[in-house]
Amino acid sequence: DEAFSFADHSHRRFNPLTGSWVLCSPHRAKRPWQGQVEETTSEQRPAYDPECFLCPGNTRASGAQNDSYTSTYVFANDYAAVHADQPDCSAESLAMVAGEHSSSDLFRVESTRGQCSVVCFSPRHDLTLPELSLGEVCQVIHAWQDIYTKLSADPSIAYVQLFENKGAAMGCSNPHPHGQVWALSAVPSEPAKEIESLRAYHQSHASCLLCTYVRAEEDNAIAGEQSGRIVIQNESFMALVPFWATWPFETMIVAKHHVASIADLVEPQVTHLAEIMLGLTCRYDNMFQCSFPYSMGLHQAPTATHSDASLCHLHMHFYPPLLRSATVRKFLVGFEMMAEPQRDLTAEQAACRLRAQSAIHYKLTLT
Amino acid sequence: DEAFSFADHSHRRFNPLTGSWVLCSPHRAKRPWQGQVEETTSEQRPAYDPECFLCPGNTRASGAQNDSYTSTYVFANDYAAVHADQPDCSAESLAMVAGEHSSSDLFRVESTRGQCSVVCFSPRHDLTLPELSLGEVCQVIHAWQDIYTKLSADPSIAYVQLFENKGAAMGCSNPHPHGQVWALSAVPSEPAKEIESLRAYHQSHASCLLCTYVRAEEDNAIAGEQSGRIVIQNESFMALVPFWATWPFETMIVAKHHVASIADLVEPQVTHLAEIMLGLTCRYDNMFQCSFPYSMGLHQAPTATHSDASLCHLHMHFYPPLLRSATVRKFLVGFEMMAEPQRDLTAEQAACRLRAQSAIHYKLTLT
Numbered sequence: 001d002e003a004f005s006f007a008d009h010s011h012r013r014f015n016p017l018t019g020s021w022v023l024c025s026p027h028r029a030k031r032p033w034q035g036q037v038e039e040t041t042s043e044q045r046p047a048y049d050p051e052c053f054l055c056p057g058n059t060r061a062s063g064a065q066n067d068s069y070t071s072t073y074v075f076a077n078d079y080a081a082v083h084a085d086q087p088d089c090s091a092e093s094l095a096m097v098a099g100e101h102s103s104s105d106l107f108r109v110e111s112t113r114g115q116c117s118v119v120c121f122s123p124r125h126d127l128t129l130p131e132l133s134l135g136e137v138c139q140v141i142h143a144w145q146d147i148y149t150k151l152s153a154d155p156s157i158a159y160v161q162l163f164e165n166k167g168a169a170m171g172c173s174n175p176h177p178h179g180q181v182w183a184l185s186a187v188p189s190e191p192a193k194e195i196e197s198l199r200a201y202h203q204s205h206a207s208c209l210l211c212t213y214v215r216a217e218e219d220n221a222i223a224g225e226q227s228g229r230i231v232i233q234n235e236s237f238m239a240l241v242p243f244w245a246t247w248p249f250e251t252m253i254v255a256k257h258h259v260a261s262i263a264d265l266v267e268p269q270v271t272h273l274a275e276i277m278l279g280l281t282c283r284y285d286n287m288f289q290c291s292f293p294y295s296m297g298l299h300q301a302p303t304a305t306h307s308d309a310s311l312c313h314l315h316m317h318f319y320p321p322l323l324r325s326a327t328v329r330k331f332l333v334g335f336e337m338m339a340e341p342q343r344d345l346t347a348e349q350a351a352c353r354l355r356a357q358s359a360i361h362y363k364l365t366l367t
Numbered sequence: 368d369e370a371f372s373f374a375d376h377s378h379r380r381f382n383p384l385t386g387s388w389v390l391c392s393p394h395r396a397k398r399p400w401q402g403q404v405e406e407t408t409s410e411q412r413p414a415y416d417p418e419c420f421l422c423p424g425n426t427r428a429s430g431a432q433n434d435s436y437t438s439t440y441v442f443a444n445d446y447a448a449v450h451a452d453q454p455d456c457s458a459e460s461l462a463m464v465a466g467e468h469s470s471s472d473l474f475r476v477e478s479t480r481g482q483c484s485v486v487c488f489s490p491r492h493d494l495t496l497p498e499l500s501l502g503e504v505c506q507v508i509h510a511w512q513d514i515y516t517k518l519s520a521d522p523s524i525a526y527v528q529l530f531e532n533k534g535a536a537m538g539c540s541n542p543h544p545h546g547q548v549w550a551l552s553a554v555p556s557e558p559a560k561e562i563e564s565l566r567a568y569h570q571s572h573a574s575c576l577l578c579t580y581v582r583a584e585e586d587n588a589i590a591g592e593q594s595g596r597i598v599i600q601n602e603s604f605m606a607l608v609p610f611w612a613t614w615p616f617e618t619m620i621v622a623k624h625h626v627a628s629i630a631d632l633v634e635p636q637v638t639h640l641a642e643i644m645l646g647l648t649c650r651y652d653n654m655f656q657c658s659f660p661y662s663m664g665l666h667q668a669p670t671a672t673h674s675d676a677s678l679c680h681l682h683m684h685f686y687p688p689l690l691r692s693a694t695v696r697k698f699l700v701g702f703e704m705m706a707e708p709q710r711d712l713t714a715e716q717a718a719c720r721l722r723a724q725s726a727i728h729y730k731l732t733l734t
C-alpha cells in the first residue's frame with residue numbers, strides 16, 4: 001500500500017493562531033503558468049530623489065516638509081485611515097444607512113478613532129530593509145519601541161499595528177524604505193482572533209501556545225534538518241515557516257521566550273531581533289535575486305490597560321507573494337477567497353529553500 | 368456639535384456572515400496614487416484561438432484534447448489541487464514532519480480528497496460572462512446544477528466550490544470565459560464559518576440570517592434610494608453591496624427566498640439568476656469601460672447528507688479589486704492582512720455608482 005507523502009498528497013493543515021485551515025497541494029507547483037507576470041525593477045535608484053515624498057527635506061503631496069533627517073524618521077500620515085477626534089455613531093446616524101433596522105444585529109457599526117504614522121527606515125532612497133546595517137535596523141526597532149510606548153499611555157488607543165508593505169506587488173506606492181503605524185481605538189480582527197486562540201490554549205494547557213510551538217520546532221529541527229521549518233535563529237528569536245503557512249514563503253519571526261510586546265525588549269534582544277530580520281530578508285532577496293516583495297507586521301499585546309496583554313507573545317508575520325521566480329507570484333483568489341487558502345509547496349520545502357540561501361546579500365556579490 | 372457622517376468619519380462594520388469587522392475610511396479615497404498600475408487589454412481577441420487550451424477541439428498542455436463543443440463544456444482539471452484517491456495521513460506519516468509532537472494540537476493535518484473541473488462558459492474565445500446571451504448564462508447555471516447534483520451523490524465529497532477568476536489581476540491565466548469547480552472531502556473554512564453564523568443566528572432568532580437581511584434591505588431601499596445598497600433585483604434574486612463589503616465594489620447576489628442550493632432552482636428562477644448575473648457584470652464592465660476583473664463564487668449547502676444543508680441560503684460573492692479606474696486597484700495588504708480589511712468608500716457610495724451604470728454593455732454602444 002502506498003504511504004501518505006506530504007510532498008505528493010493533498011492535505012489541510014490547521015492554523016491554531018487563527019483557527020482556520022490551509023489546503024496544501026504540493027504536486028500543483030508543476031502546472032504551467034500563462035498568467036500575469038510581475039514587473040521587476042533592476043534599475044538602480046539614487047540615494048536621494050528630489051521627487052520622493054519621503055526623502056529628507058522634501059515637500060510631501062500635502063504640502064508638509066520633511067525634516068532633514070539622518071536616521072529613522074517618524075511623521076503623521078497625511079492620508080490617515082483614522083483620526084484622533086470624531087463624533088460617535090449615534091442611533092440617528094445609523095438610521096441614515098440602516099433605516100428602521102438600525103438596532104438589528106445585522107447592521108453593527110462602531111465609530112473608529114486612532115492615528116496613522118509613517119516610519120522612514122533610512123534617509124537613503126536607494127536602500128531596502130535587508131540592505132541596512134545592523135545598527136540601522138536596531139534604530140528601526142527603537143523607533144517602534146518609542147511609538148508603542150508613547151501610544152500605550154493614550155487611553156483612546158487599544159492596539160498599535162506596526163507593518164511594512166514592500167514592493168509594488170504589495171501595494172507599496174513609494175520604494176523609499178518605510179513602514180507604517182495604524183493605531184486604533186479597537187483591537188482589530190486578526191490580533192483579536194489570535195488573542196482568543198492564545199487564551200483558549202492557555203485555559204486548556206496552562207501554557208502559552210507560541211512558547212510551546214517554539215519548543216516543539218526546536219525539537220523537530222534537532223530530529224531532522226530536512227523536514228525542519230526553522231530558517232535561522234539566535235538566542236532570542238527564531239525565523240521559521242510555520243507549519244500552517246499560507247503564502248508560498250510565508251515566515252514568522254517569534255520571540256523564543258515569552259515577551260508580550262516590542263517595548264519589553266532590552267539588549268541584547270533588540271540586536272538579536274535586528275540580526276534575524278536582516279538574515280531573513282537577505283535570504284528572501286537572494287532566493288530570486290530581486291528585491292523580494294512582502295507585507296510584514298508585528299503582533300503583540302494590545303495597549304492601554306488591556307486584560308489580555310500578558311497572554312500575548314511578540315511575533316512578526318512576513319507574507320511574500322512570489323512563488324516561482326521574481327515575476328511569477330501566487331494569487332490567493334477564487335478558491336482561496338471563497339473557500340480556503342491554498343498553497344502549492346509544503347512549509348518544509350519552503351523552509352529548506354530559504355535555509356539554502358546565502359547570508360550575504362546578492363547585490364554585494366555583483367560587480 | 369458635529370454629527371457622525373458615514374461619508375466622512377472612520378468606522379468599523381461587522382460582517383455577520385463571517386463574524387469579523389471591516390474598517391471603512393471613506394475620506395481616504397482622496398489620497399494620490401503613485402503605486403502599481405494594472406494593465407488593460409483593449410485588444411480584440413479572436414473568436415477562436417488555436418493556441419488556447421480551452422477553445423473547442425484544441426489540445427491542452429497535458430496532451431488531452433477538448434471536444435468540439437458548441438455550448439458549455441466541462442472537463443477534469445489537468446492540474447487538480449485534490450485527487451479522488453490517495454492514502455490517509457497516518458500517525459507515522461505525520462511524524463515525518465512533526466516528530467514526537469505529532470499528537471499535539473499544534474500539528475493538525477487531514478488528508479484531503481476531491482476533484483477539480485473546468486467549466487467553459489462558451490466556445491467563443493472572445494467573449495466574457497457579461498457578453499453572453501441570457502440563454503447562454505442559463506446554460507452555465509444548468510451546468511452548475513448538473514455538477515452539484517452529480518457530486519451530491521458521491522459520499523466522499525462534502526462541499527462543491529463553484530467559482531470564477533476573471534482577469535489577469537485576479538490570477539486568471541487564460542481569458543477564454545471559464546469557471547472552476549473544486550469539490551472537497553471537507554467543508555472548507557469560509558463556508559464553514561458562514562454555516563456557523565447561520566446556525567447561531569437561527570438558534571437565537573428562529574429565522575434565517577440572509578432571509579432577514581434581504582427583507583431589511585428591501586425596507587431600506589424603499590425608505591431612501593440614495594442610501595440603499597441594492598444594485599438590481601427581480602422576483603427571485605437581488606444583487607447588492609452588502610453593508611459589510613470589503614472590496615471596493617464587492618457585491619452579493621442573494622436568493623430572495625430561502626433556497627439551499629443551486630440544484631433547488633427551477634424556472635423561472637434559473638432565468639432570473641441569469642438575468643441578475645448579466646445585469647450586474649454588465650454594470651461592472653460599464654463603470655470603468657473595461658473587462659472588470661473579479662473573483663466570484665457560490666456559497667450553498669454542503670453536499671452528501673449534511674445535517675446543516677437546510678440552514679444554508681444560496682448566494683454568490685463577487686470580489687472585484689478595481690478602486691478608481693481600469694488601472695488603479697485596491698490592495699488588501701499590510702494593515703488588511705495583519706489587522707483588518709479596510710475600504711476607502713462606503714458600501715452605499717459603491718452601490719450608488721453601480722446603480723448609475725447602464726444596463727447595456729458599453730461595447731455594444733461603441734462603433
Ligand SMILES: O=P(O)(O)O[C@H]1O[C@H](CO)[C@@H](O)[C@H](O)[C@H]1O
Pocket residue numbers: 035330331332333334335336342532537538539540
Ligand atoms: O487554477 P488557475 O486558474 O490556474 O489558478 C488560479 O486560481 C486558483 C484557484 O483560485 C489559485 O489557486 C491560483 O493561485 C490562481 O492563479
Ligand SMILES: O=P(O)(O)O[C@H]1O[C@H](CO)[C@@H](O)[C@H](O)[C@H]1O
Pocket residue numbers: 165170171172173402697698699700701702703709
Ligand atoms: O498606505 P499606502 O502605502 O499608500 O497604501 C497601501 O497600504 C495600505 C495599508 O495596508 C492599504 O490600505 C492600501 O490599499 C495600500 O495601497
